[in-house]
Amino acid sequence: MPSLPPITAPARELEARILRNIEDHEVSPDTQQKRLISILSSAAASRFSDEHHGAYIYGPPGRGKTLIINALVASSPRQTTARFHFHEFFQNLNSPKNRVPGQRLGAIFSQGLERELKGLKILVFDEFHCTEPGDAMLMVRLVKYCAEHSIFLVATSNYEPDRLLDDDAFHHLVQPTIASIRENFTVFELDGSVDYRTLAVDGEACDRGYRAGTLSVGVTAEPSTARREMIRIGYDEIGPAYVADESIWIGFDQLCGTRRNTADYLELVRRFTRWHITAVPATRDLPMDEERRLANVLDIFYDRDIELHLYTADGLEHLGSSLHDTERDRLASRLAQLQFIELERMGL
Incomplete structure (x- = not known):
C-alpha cells in the first residue's frame, strides 16, 4: 500500500465539505468514520499518481461506507466525478442497446468503458465485489483502464481485497486486481461494532x-x-x-x-x-x-x-x-x- 498523501489545503477543504454534507443528513460521524473521511479527503484531493491509484474501503454492512462515498461524490466536481453501483455499471456496458451486430464482447466492453468514463478524474464504485469468473475479468479490465487513463478509483466492498472471488477454482482470475489494490491503493477497513442500518x-x-x-x-x-x-x-x-x-x-x-x-x-x-x-x-x-x-x-x-x-x-x-x-x-x-x-x- 502506498504511503498516505500529505494533508494539503485542498484536502482540508474537501474534508470540510464531506463533513458538512454528512451533517446535513443529520448524521454525526463516529471516530473511525472521521479518520476515514480525513484519509479519503487527502487521497482524493491528491488525485491519481503513478504510486497512488485509488482507495479501497471495506468492512461489514451498515458501517457508513456508502454514506461517506456519497458525500465525497457530492463534494467533488460534478463534471469529472461519477458514482456507480457494481451491478448497474457492468449491465449497462453489456446492454444489447449498445451493441453493434457481429461485434465482439471484448470490443463492446472496451468501447463502453471509453463511453462511460470519458472525462472522469474520480470514479466511485459502491459494492465492489465479484462472485463469478465473468465478474473477475470485468473487474481486472476496469482497474487496468482507470490506471491507464489516470482515473482515481474509490471502491467500497464488504470483502477485504484478498477475499474477492473467494473460490479456489477461480481466485487466480482476480489476483492481478488484488495485487494492484494492495500495491497502489489506500486500503481502509471500516469495521465499527455498530450496524447503523439496524438502529431505529x-x-x-x-x-x-x-x-x-x-x-x-x-x-x-x-x-x-x-x-x-x-x-x-x-x-x-x-x-x-x-x-x-x-x-x-x-x-x-x-x-x-x-x-x-x-x-x-x-x-x-x-x-x-x-x-x-x-x-x-x-x-x-x-x-x-x-x-x-x-x-x-x-x-x-x-x-x-x-x-x-x-x-x-x-x-x-x-x-x-x-x-x-x-x-x-x-x-x-x-x-x-x-x-x-x-x-x-x-x-x-
Whole structure:
C-alpha cells in the first residue's frame, strides 16, 4: 500500500465539505468514520499518481461506507466525478442497446468503458465485489483502464481485497486486481461494532424510499384498483402483475422463481417507484438460485432507494443460509431496515 498523501489545503477543504454534507443528513460521524473521511479527503484531493491509484474501503454492512462515498461524490466536481453501483455499471456496458451486430464482447466492453468514463478524474464504485469468473475479468479490465487513463478509483466492498472471488477454482482470475489494490491503493477497513442500518430512525426518515417499505408476515396483498398485465422486458415478458400508476404488485415466483437476471431487475425498477412482492415462500428450503435472485433484488432496491413491500410466509430468518457469510450479513442488514409487520400484531 502506498504511503498516505500529505494533508494539503485542498484536502482540508474537501474534508470540510464531506463533513458538512454528512451533517446535513443529520448524521454525526463516529471516530473511525472521521479518520476515514480525513484519509479519503487527502487521497482524493491528491488525485491519481503513478504510486497512488485509488482507495479501497471495506468492512461489514451498515458501517457508513456508502454514506461517506456519497458525500465525497457530492463534494467533488460534478463534471469529472461519477458514482456507480457494481451491478448497474457492468449491465449497462453489456446492454444489447449498445451493441453493434457481429461485434465482439471484448470490443463492446472496451468501447463502453471509453463511453462511460470519458472525462472522469474520480470514479466511485459502491459494492465492489465479484462472485463469478465473468465478474473477475470485468473487474481486472476496469482497474487496468482507470490506471491507464489516470482515473482515481474509490471502491467500497464488504470483502477485504484478498477475499474477492473467494473460490479456489477461480481466485487466480482476480489476483492481478488484488495485487494492484494492495500495491497502489489506500486500503481502509471500516469495521465499527455498530450496524447503523439496524438502529431505529425517526418517522420522517421512514416516510420515503427503501425505509418506507415493509416486511409483512402472513399478510396477503391484493390491490383494490389495478390493471392486470404482462410486463415487457426486451423480447420477453414477466407477470402477470398488477399495475397502478407507479406501483406494481408481482408474485415472488414471477420475479425470482424464473431465470431473471440483474439486467431485468434494473430495467423494472426504472419503471416503478413502489413495489409489492407477494407470496414469498418460507425460506428454510428456498433453492439457492432463488435466494440469490432475491438477494440481488434487495441490493438493487436498496441502492436505488426504492420503496419495497414484501409479503412473506415467514420472517425471512433463514434467508441466505446457503450463501456466503458476507452476503448473508448484507441481506440481514437490508431486511432490518424494513418495517416488520406480523399478522397477529395487526390483530387479524
